[in-house]
Amino acid sequence: MTSNPAHHNPSRIALTLGALALGALACSPLHTQTRPTPPRAIIVLDPAHGGPDLGSQLTDDLQEKNVTLALSARLRTTLTASGFTVLTTRDDDPTALLPTDQRASVANHAHALACIVLHATTSGSGIHLATSTLPPAQDADTPAVIPWDTAQAHYLPQSLLLANQLGVTLINAKLPTLLGRTSVRPIDNLTCPALTLEVAPLPSPDPNSADDPIPASDPGYQQRIAQSVATALTAFRSHPEPGPGPASPAKATPKAPRKPTTPTTKPANPTPAQNGAAR
Ligand SMILES: [Zn+2]
Secondary structure (H helix, E strand, C coil): CCCCHHHHCHHHHHHHHHHHHHHHHHHCCCCCCCCCCCCCCEEEEEECCECCECCCEEECCEEHHHHHHHHHHHHHHHHHHCCCEEEECCCCCCCCCCCHHHHHHHHHHCCCCEEEEEEECCCCCCEEEEECCCCCCCCCCCCCECCHHHHHHHHHHHHHHHHHHHHHHHHHCCCCEEEEECCCCCHHHCCCCEEEEEECCECCCCCCCCCCCECCCCHHHHHHHHHHHHHHHHHHHCCCCCCCCCCCCCECCCCCCCCCCCCCCCCCCCCCCCCCCCC
């Protein structure tokens, strides 16, 4: 990933911004009968772990980093087919992992409709959805520059809406789902409606069944999740926004973006700064 920034698909972002500009042009002049094609909404997927960070050891020969990557690929295919543009923080198993802050920067530059951090586990069952533990920001409007460490606070109303939408859709698809709060990084740094989606084994719908639960790595299970995510995001896309969001993205980068090879350190200055614009 670190060796190939094309994974961030800047060309796709450029394409979308181009479509936006074209849309603005097409609206003003006269007698345009054909409506401009709306820009495809961007979804950022962050398949957690990778490279030397294995994540959980799910079975003797299965590591979490590979399950999140497989789920990310499946989501990309399904969401693209549903009309979304998908950006991911990695598309392979890199030798050096992108620092967490940089994963957040990738997401924040995308002005995404939604950012989803993917995890997998052997504990619990079904799907665990979580939004940030930060208290919601009190400001009515999102300031132009917001602190990096609490950036997500300004997007919490939308994140909760997204989590509820996805939770309902998963449950309708007979996938047991828990909604919670967590501040697993980089969720607090994200300036988009954001949640973590952790896949746990799926128990048989028959409580008397002696069948083993379906593991998080199962392709059929992952496809059901991907389809539910696509359905939920399609509904979410048509929701009126309850607060500040991708239409007026804030800048949440109190430090210059780091090179992927630089070790992650705590930001020296967590207060707002003017550099590192999120565009
Ligand atoms: Zn994990």
